[in-house]
Amino acid sequence: MKSILIQLDTDPQPSVFDRVVAIDAGIDHLFAYGGVTPETVESLVHGAIFTRGVTDLSQTAIFVGGSDVMAGERVFAAVQQAFFGPMRVSVMMDSNGSNTTAAAAVLRARRHVSLSGTVAVVLGGTGPVGQRAAELLALEGAEVRLGSRSQERAAATCATISARLPESRLVPVSTADPDSIPATLAGASTVIAAGATGVQLVSVEARSGAADLQVAIDLNAVPPLGIEGVEMTDKAVDRNGVACYGAIGVGGTKMKIHTAALKRLFDGSEGVLDNEAIYRIGESLES
Numbered sequence: 001m002k003s004i005l006i007q008l009d010t011d012p013q014p015s016v017f018d019r020v021v022a023i024d025a026g027i028d029h030l031f032a033y034g035g036v037t038p039e040t041v042e043s044l045v046h047g048a049i050f051t052r053g054v055t056d057l058s059q060t061a062i063f064v065g066g067s068d069v070m071a072g073e074r075v076f077a078a079v080q081q082a083f084f085g086p087m088r089v090s091v092m093m094d095s096n097g098s099n100t101t102a103a104a105a106v107l108r109a110r111r112h113v114s115l116s117g118t119v120a121v122v123l124g125g126t127g128p129v130g131q132r133a134a135e136l137l138a139l140e141g142a143e144v145r146l147g148s149r150s151q152e153r154a155a156a157t158c159a160t161i162s163a164r165l166p167e168s169r170l171v172p173v174s175t176a177d178p179d180s181i182p183a184t185l186a187g188a189s190t191v192i193a194a195g196a197t198g199v200q201l202v203s204v205e206a207r208s209g210a211a212d213l214q215v216a217i218d219l220n221a222v223p224p225l226g227i228e229g230v231e232m233t234d235k236a237v238d239r240n241g242v243a244c245y246g247a248i249g250v251g252g253t254k255m256k257i258h259t260a261a262l263k264r265l266f267d268g269s270e271g272v273l274d275n276e277a278i279y280r281i282g283e284s285l286e287s
């Protein structure tokens with residue numbers, strides 16, 4: 001039975017990046033659809049679930065992607081709502097690389113720090129990648145300081161994560177004033193900068209005062225970079241005792257997780273690969 005991946009992309013043109021990864025993951029046939037909305041998803045899902053016998057549905061799967069992560073979340077939910085009983089296929093959501101990037105960043109941090117019980121900072125924590133990274137750090141038992149230019153947005157994002165992880169310890173932090181960064185980093189073992197492209201969030205001075213910092217990960221690949229002094233190709237580069245990663249340094253791990261998650265879709269028909277599930281797949285690659 002040939003494997004078929006149905007790529008549902010919320011952008012008008014389905015992502016070339018996601019298509020290349022799918023082919024490299026060994027998918028036999030890739031059907032890519034663009035401009036997918038929750039309203040148009042049902043017939044696409046029915047096409048997937050009504051063609052093959054129930055036992056063969058493990059060889060059909062759905063990938064939800066696109067640049068708009070919120071739109072992707074809505075399509076991901078609509079796909080699952082279109083399933084019923086055994087009429088389902090496995091589905092993965094990775095709009096804008098958000099889940100695989102967050103998983104890669106946290107897994108890389110975990111190589112250097114035992115996160116449980118430590119303080120981890122996520123700057124740009126209200127964006128799709130930052131929010132997911134914060135959730136994974138909280139899952140690991142870290143106390144997470146979640147930074148935003150807006151205290152309200154930071155608090156709202158913390159509340160969203162806390163609703164999913166009631167035991168988590170999340171502290172919203174306003175980083176509107178660059179002078180707030182040293183205090184935000186004080187006592188932290190880990191910082192993940194997940195701000196928008198081309199925005200510097202941490203200066204060399206702010207970082208050099210963070211005496212407890214063990215890992216600094218910057219996901220922004222567009223200069224100026226998010227953490228001054230961390231190069232985009234850094235991969236566990238020791239800079240004054242801090243293991244540093246840039247966006248490209250994390251990229252290899254992200255690609256491995258993306259590929260492994262696509263393969264995992266075909267292990268059965270009930271897989272729902274969301275942020276945590278994708279993280280767990282990444283974790284399994286570490287051992």
Ligand SMILES: NC(=O)c1ccc[n+]([C@@H]2O[C@H](COP(=O)([O-])OP(=O)(O)OC[C@H]3O[C@@H](n4cnc5c(N)ncnc54)[C@H](OP(=O)(O)O)[C@@H]3O)[C@@H](O)[C@H]2O)c1
Binds near residue numbers: 098125149
């Ligand atoms: N390496 C990879 O494979 C990979 C994959 C995907 C994404 N990325 C990178 O990961 C980073 C995060 O992605 P994302 O999609 O979550 O980013 P995003 O939504 O564009 O931005 C994240 C947050 O940055 C803050 N921000 C925006 N403009 C700002 C400014 N001028 N000054 C300070 N803060 C600002 C915003 O938070 P507030 O408004 O709340 O302050 C926003 O929520 C990006 O740099 C992206 O390029 C890397």
